[in-house]
Amino acid sequence: MEREYLDEIYRWCKNACMHNDASSDLQNLMKKIEYMQNVRNIDQIQLKEIYEEASRIYHFNKLNERIEIGEHSLPSLPYPYNALEPVISKKIMELHHDKHHKSYVDGLNKAEKELQKARNSNDYSLIKHWERELAFHGSGHYLHTLFWYTMSPNGGGKPQGKLLAEIVKGFGSFENFKRHFSEAAKNVEGVGWALLVWSARAHRLGILQAEKHQNLTQWDTVPLLVLDVWEHAYYLQYENDRSKYIQEWWKIVNWDYVEKRFEKAMQLKWKAY
Ligand SMILES: [Fe+2]
Secondary structure (H helix, E strand, O other): OHHHHHHHHHHHHHHHHHOOOOOHHHHHHHHHHHHHHOOOOOOHHHHHHHHHHHHHHHHHOOOOOOOOOOOOOOOOOOOOOOOOOOOOOHHHHHHHHHHHHHHHHHHHHHHHHHHHHHHHHOOOOOHHHHHHHHHHHHHHHHHHHHHHHOOOOOOOOOOOHHHHHHHHHHHOOHHHHHHHHHHHHHOOOOOEEEEEEEEOOOOEEEEEEEEOOOOOOOOOOOOOOOOOOOHHHOHHHHOOOHHHHHHHHHHHOOHHHHHHHHHHHOOOOOOOO
Protein backbone atom coordinates (compact mmCIF):
# COMPACT_ATOMS: atom_id res chain seq x y z
CA MET A 1 0.00 0.00 0.00
CA GLU A 2 2.72 2.53 0.98
CA ARG A 3 4.86 1.52 -2.00
CA GLU A 4 1.94 1.80 -4.37
CA TYR A 5 1.30 5.24 -2.96
CA LEU A 6 4.94 6.33 -3.36
CA ASP A 7 4.98 5.02 -6.94
CA GLU A 8 1.83 6.97 -7.70
CA ILE A 9 3.32 10.22 -6.36
CA TYR A 10 6.53 9.53 -8.28
CA ARG A 11 4.58 9.03 -11.52
CA TRP A 12 2.82 12.32 -10.89
CA CYS A 13 6.19 14.10 -10.32
CA LYS A 14 7.56 12.71 -13.59
CA ASN A 15 4.46 13.80 -15.39
CA ALA A 16 4.67 17.30 -13.90
CA CYS A 17 8.34 17.52 -14.99
CA MET A 18 7.33 16.62 -18.54
CA HIS A 19 4.91 19.54 -18.52
CA ASN A 20 7.75 22.02 -18.02
CA ASP A 21 7.42 22.13 -14.30
CA ALA A 22 10.83 20.80 -13.29
CA SER A 23 11.13 23.14 -10.31
CA SER A 24 13.81 22.50 -7.70
CA ASP A 25 11.07 21.64 -5.16
CA LEU A 26 9.81 18.93 -7.45
CA GLN A 27 13.28 17.55 -8.11
CA ASN A 28 14.05 17.43 -4.38
CA LEU A 29 10.81 15.60 -3.76
CA MET A 30 11.66 13.03 -6.46
CA LYS A 31 15.05 12.43 -4.84
CA LYS A 32 13.36 11.79 -1.48
CA ILE A 33 10.92 9.36 -3.10
CA GLU A 34 13.71 7.53 -4.94
CA TYR A 35 15.49 7.11 -1.64
CA MET A 36 12.37 5.78 0.09
CA GLN A 37 11.59 3.39 -2.75
CA ASN A 38 14.87 1.65 -1.94
CA VAL A 39 14.60 1.35 1.83
CA ARG A 40 13.20 -1.82 3.38
CA ASN A 41 10.85 -0.23 5.93
CA ILE A 42 9.03 2.92 4.98
CA ASP A 43 8.94 5.50 7.74
CA GLN A 44 5.34 6.75 8.24
CA ILE A 45 6.36 10.25 9.29
CA GLN A 46 8.53 10.66 6.18
CA LEU A 47 5.70 9.28 4.05
CA LYS A 48 3.33 11.88 5.48
CA GLU A 49 5.89 14.62 4.76
CA ILE A 50 6.13 13.45 1.17
CA TYR A 51 2.36 13.51 0.82
CA GLU A 52 2.20 17.04 2.23
CA GLU A 53 5.04 18.29 0.04
CA ALA A 54 3.47 16.75 -3.07
CA SER A 55 0.09 18.28 -2.37
CA ARG A 56 1.70 21.70 -1.67
CA ILE A 57 3.50 21.60 -5.03
CA TYR A 58 0.44 20.23 -6.75
CA HIS A 59 -1.85 22.98 -5.52
CA PHE A 60 0.42 25.96 -5.95
CA ASN A 61 2.34 25.23 -9.13
CA LYS A 62 1.27 26.46 -12.54
CA LEU A 63 -1.55 28.57 -11.18
CA ASN A 64 -1.44 30.82 -14.19
CA GLU A 65 -2.27 28.04 -16.59
CA ARG A 66 -5.24 28.85 -18.80
CA ILE A 67 -7.58 26.17 -20.09
CA GLU A 68 -8.57 26.87 -23.65
CA ILE A 69 -12.08 26.12 -24.93
CA GLY A 70 -12.78 22.38 -24.92
CA GLU A 71 -9.46 21.48 -23.28
CA HIS A 72 -10.39 20.55 -19.74
CA SER A 73 -8.80 17.36 -18.48
CA LEU A 74 -9.51 14.80 -15.80
CA PRO A 75 -7.20 15.46 -12.82
CA SER A 76 -5.57 12.35 -11.45
CA LEU A 77 -6.51 11.47 -7.89
CA PRO A 78 -4.03 12.83 -5.35
CA TYR A 79 -3.87 9.34 -3.74
CA PRO A 80 -4.31 5.72 -4.92
CA TYR A 81 -7.85 4.40 -5.52
CA ASN A 82 -7.78 2.32 -2.35
CA ALA A 83 -6.32 5.06 -0.12
CA LEU A 84 -9.65 6.08 1.40
CA GLU A 85 -10.64 2.54 2.43
CA PRO A 86 -12.51 1.47 4.51
CA VAL A 87 -14.55 4.71 4.32
CA ILE A 88 -14.80 4.68 0.50
CA SER A 89 -14.00 1.50 -1.39
CA LYS A 90 -11.53 1.19 -4.23
CA LYS A 91 -14.35 0.12 -6.58
CA ILE A 92 -16.39 3.28 -5.87
CA MET A 93 -13.34 5.48 -6.36
CA GLU A 94 -12.52 3.83 -9.69
CA LEU A 95 -16.05 4.20 -11.03
CA HIS A 96 -16.62 7.64 -9.59
CA HIS A 97 -13.36 9.11 -10.85
CA ASP A 98 -12.69 7.22 -14.10
CA LYS A 99 -16.28 7.03 -15.38
CA HIS A 100 -18.43 9.70 -13.77
CA HIS A 101 -15.93 12.50 -13.44
CA LYS A 102 -14.48 11.69 -16.87
CA SER A 103 -17.89 12.03 -18.48
CA TYR A 104 -18.33 15.48 -16.89
CA VAL A 105 -14.99 16.55 -18.40
CA ASP A 106 -15.98 15.23 -21.85
CA GLY A 107 -19.42 16.84 -21.63
CA LEU A 108 -17.98 20.19 -20.58
CA ASN A 109 -15.50 20.19 -23.47
CA LYS A 110 -18.26 19.32 -25.91
CA ALA A 111 -20.60 22.05 -24.59
CA GLU A 112 -17.85 24.69 -24.75
CA LYS A 113 -17.01 23.77 -28.33
CA GLU A 114 -20.67 23.77 -29.40
CA LEU A 115 -21.15 27.22 -27.87
CA GLN A 116 -18.07 28.44 -29.69
CA LYS A 117 -19.56 27.10 -32.94
CA ALA A 118 -22.79 28.95 -32.17
CA ARG A 119 -20.87 32.21 -31.67
CA ASN A 120 -18.93 31.72 -34.90
CA SER A 121 -21.98 30.88 -37.00
CA ASN A 122 -24.32 33.22 -35.12
CA ASP A 123 -26.74 30.28 -34.83
CA TYR A 124 -28.13 30.24 -31.29
CA SER A 125 -31.04 27.91 -31.96
CA LEU A 126 -29.70 25.32 -29.48
CA ILE A 127 -28.42 27.76 -26.88
CA LYS A 128 -30.69 26.50 -24.09
CA HIS A 129 -29.51 22.96 -24.60
CA TRP A 130 -25.80 23.78 -24.65
CA GLU A 131 -25.97 26.22 -21.74
CA ARG A 132 -27.67 23.44 -19.73
CA GLU A 133 -24.96 20.99 -20.73
CA LEU A 134 -22.31 23.56 -19.80
CA ALA A 135 -23.86 24.04 -16.35
CA PHE A 136 -24.33 20.33 -15.70
CA HIS A 137 -20.92 19.11 -16.84
CA GLY A 138 -18.98 22.20 -15.75
CA SER A 139 -20.30 22.07 -12.20
CA GLY A 140 -19.72 18.31 -12.18
CA HIS A 141 -16.11 18.75 -13.23
CA TYR A 142 -15.31 21.59 -10.82
CA LEU A 143 -17.10 20.11 -7.81
CA HIS A 144 -15.60 16.63 -8.24
CA THR A 145 -12.11 18.13 -8.55
CA LEU A 146 -12.74 19.92 -5.27
CA PHE A 147 -14.23 16.77 -3.73
CA TRP A 148 -11.10 14.66 -4.38
CA TYR A 149 -8.87 17.27 -2.79
CA THR A 150 -11.06 17.80 0.24
CA MET A 151 -10.46 14.16 1.25
CA SER A 152 -7.23 12.48 2.29
CA PRO A 153 -6.05 9.19 3.75
CA ASN A 154 -4.56 11.34 6.54
CA GLY A 155 -7.80 13.30 7.01
CA GLY A 156 -10.41 13.54 9.76
CA GLY A 157 -10.28 15.37 13.07
CA LYS A 158 -10.86 19.11 13.18
CA PRO A 159 -9.58 22.09 11.19
CA GLN A 160 -7.04 24.35 12.87
CA GLY A 161 -6.17 28.02 13.09
CA LYS A 162 -8.16 30.65 11.21
CA LEU A 163 -10.68 28.21 9.71
CA LEU A 164 -11.56 26.76 13.10
CA ALA A 165 -11.88 30.24 14.57
CA GLU A 166 -14.18 31.31 11.72
CA ILE A 167 -16.30 28.15 12.07
CA VAL A 168 -16.74 28.78 15.80
CA LYS A 169 -17.59 32.42 15.10
CA GLY A 170 -20.12 31.51 12.42
CA PHE A 171 -21.76 28.39 13.83
CA GLY A 172 -21.13 28.56 17.58
CA SER A 173 -18.89 25.49 17.70
CA PHE A 174 -17.28 22.91 15.46
CA GLU A 175 -19.91 20.37 16.61
CA ASN A 176 -22.73 22.73 15.61
CA PHE A 177 -21.18 23.25 12.21
CA LYS A 178 -20.78 19.49 11.71
CA ARG A 179 -24.40 18.80 12.67
CA HIS A 180 -25.71 21.57 10.36
CA PHE A 181 -23.53 20.41 7.44
CA SER A 182 -24.54 16.75 7.94
CA GLU A 183 -28.26 17.66 8.09
CA ALA A 184 -27.91 19.78 4.94
CA ALA A 185 -26.26 16.82 3.17
CA LYS A 186 -28.86 14.31 4.44
CA ASN A 187 -31.72 16.50 3.28
CA VAL A 188 -30.59 17.36 -0.23
CA GLU A 189 -33.68 16.56 -2.30
CA GLY A 190 -32.77 13.81 -4.74
CA VAL A 191 -29.18 14.16 -5.90
CA GLY A 192 -26.71 16.92 -5.14
CA TRP A 193 -24.15 18.33 -2.76
CA ALA A 194 -23.62 20.00 0.59
CA LEU A 195 -21.16 22.87 0.46
CA LEU A 196 -19.27 24.96 2.99
CA VAL A 197 -18.82 28.33 1.30
CA TRP A 198 -17.15 31.65 1.97
CA SER A 199 -19.30 34.65 1.21
CA ALA A 200 -17.08 37.45 -0.03
CA ARG A 201 -20.04 39.83 0.49
CA ALA A 202 -21.01 38.96 4.06
CA HIS A 203 -17.47 38.00 5.09
CA ARG A 204 -18.65 34.83 6.70
CA LEU A 205 -18.94 31.11 6.18
CA GLY A 206 -22.19 29.53 5.08
CA ILE A 207 -23.62 26.08 4.38
CA LEU A 208 -25.52 25.53 1.15
CA GLN A 209 -27.25 22.66 -0.60
CA ALA A 210 -27.03 22.21 -4.36
CA GLU A 211 -29.90 20.15 -5.73
CA LYS A 212 -28.39 18.26 -8.62
CA HIS A 213 -25.77 20.88 -9.48
CA GLN A 214 -26.76 21.94 -12.91
CA ASN A 215 -29.61 24.31 -12.25
CA LEU A 216 -28.08 26.60 -14.81
CA THR A 217 -25.20 27.57 -12.65
CA GLN A 218 -21.60 26.49 -12.73
CA TRP A 219 -20.27 26.15 -9.20
CA ASP A 220 -16.76 27.37 -8.40
CA THR A 221 -16.98 30.40 -10.66
CA VAL A 222 -17.28 34.09 -9.68
CA PRO A 223 -20.05 36.19 -11.26
CA LEU A 224 -18.76 39.39 -12.90
CA LEU A 225 -21.73 40.84 -14.73
CA VAL A 226 -25.36 39.89 -14.10
CA LEU A 227 -28.64 40.80 -15.74
CA ASP A 228 -31.95 40.33 -13.88
CA VAL A 229 -34.54 38.92 -16.27
CA TRP A 230 -37.23 38.18 -13.67
CA GLU A 231 -40.43 39.83 -14.83
CA HIS A 232 -40.43 42.26 -11.87
CA ALA A 233 -37.27 43.80 -13.37
CA TYR A 234 -38.87 44.99 -16.63
CA TYR A 235 -42.57 44.16 -16.95
CA LEU A 236 -43.98 47.51 -15.80
CA GLN A 237 -42.08 49.27 -18.55
CA TYR A 238 -41.39 46.71 -21.28
CA GLU A 239 -44.31 44.31 -20.63
CA ASN A 240 -43.51 41.01 -22.37
CA ASP A 241 -40.77 42.46 -24.56
CA ARG A 242 -37.79 41.03 -22.74
CA SER A 243 -35.52 41.42 -25.79
CA LYS A 244 -36.13 45.16 -25.90
CA TYR A 245 -35.24 45.44 -22.21
CA ILE A 246 -32.01 43.46 -22.80
CA GLN A 247 -31.10 45.56 -25.80
CA GLU A 248 -31.59 48.79 -23.83
CA TRP A 249 -29.84 47.46 -20.73
CA TRP A 250 -26.46 47.40 -22.49
CA LYS A 251 -26.55 51.22 -22.48
CA ILE A 252 -26.27 51.35 -18.69
CA VAL A 253 -23.70 48.65 -17.85
CA ASN A 254 -21.08 49.95 -15.42
CA TRP A 255 -17.95 48.48 -16.99
CA ASP A 256 -15.68 50.16 -14.45
CA TYR A 257 -17.27 48.11 -11.68
CA VAL A 258 -17.20 44.90 -13.72
CA GLU A 259 -13.52 45.54 -14.38
CA LYS A 260 -12.86 45.98 -10.64
CA ARG A 261 -14.63 42.70 -9.84
CA PHE A 262 -12.66 41.03 -12.62
CA GLU A 263 -9.34 42.23 -11.17
CA LYS A 264 -10.33 41.04 -7.69
CA ALA A 265 -11.58 37.68 -9.01
CA MET A 266 -8.31 37.20 -10.92
CA GLN A 267 -6.49 37.12 -7.58
CA LEU A 268 -8.23 33.85 -6.75
CA LYS A 269 -6.31 31.10 -8.49
CA TRP A 270 -6.82 27.36 -8.36
CA LYS A 271 -4.85 24.85 -10.32
CA ALA A 272 -6.32 24.39 -13.78
CA TYR A 273 -7.76 21.14 -15.22
FE1 LIG B 1 -20.13 12.30 -8.04
